[in-house]
Amino acid sequence: MKHIISCLLLGASLCGYQSAQGQIKKIEKVVLDAGHGGTDAGARGGSGMLNEKDIALAVTLKVGRYLNDSLRTVKPVFTRTTDVFIPLADRHEIANQAAADLFLSIHINASPGSYEKIKVGSRTVGKGKKRRTIPVYKTIHHRETKANGCETYVLGLHRNGQKENAISEFGENVTEEPGMLNINDPQTAIIVAQYSQMFLKKSVTLAQKVQDEFAAQGRKDLGVKQKGLEVLAGCVMPGVLIEIGFINNEDEEQYLNSEKGQNEVAYAIFKAIRNFKREVEKTN
Ligand SMILES: [Zn+2]
16 A cells, blocks of 8 residues: 555656656656856857857757747746856755756866967077087877767766655655655655666667757767766756867867857757657657
8 A cells, every 4th residue: 555655646746757657748848058157158169259158058049949839738947047056955956946857967068178389599508528519399188179069968877876865755755745755765766766677768768869859950969878867866867967079179169159159959859858848758
């Protein structure tokens, strides 16, 4: 009985994921999380003029606009709409409180660049017969990179424990029945683990759709990857983190700073959400 009650409570509270097998029924609310913000500028462009936080916000708002204009049945929920700092924990809290169905975090990549040793002069060392001239070098850091392309992350398995804790904790918050969703209870723990696995599976599906759309636009596809990302670990729903290009690659910096580039990237993400929603709702 307790098992059934737990199922029902979890089903009711977990953002519309309503069966014990953990099937997603519909996609109605999508969190759009613009990475960084405020004092946290994120990565810098090769020119040093462009900040990740600004491009991330511009693209995120455009994804929201596409949803509002062309997919009215999906409501975008933003973690920020202005240049403000939002702690990571607050970002998943916003998503969990909104009982959202998907979480997408938008970021821009940066590679470490390269180091070059150049001769800047010479100097004399030693005395008498040992006196000689040696070259003087200086190391220059080139921020620019040749690395380019897009990649999408899902939560790494080693952070699964945090995900499961978030699921059980959020369930308790919503049901106001402390103990009912106690993760130490083996049966509840199994249900929570099932949800966690289902979220990961769905996250990979969504991530692949995002990458497919980028590839269709001719962008370099760096694939779907796993990482222990805090911003994804605390969300009680499938979630992905998208790196939409390299800010310190000259071509991509220009592209991502252009209206055309931002529109294309936003449209790719929008289409991935739309395709994911269609697939989910078709199977129900
Ligand atoms: Zn970032």
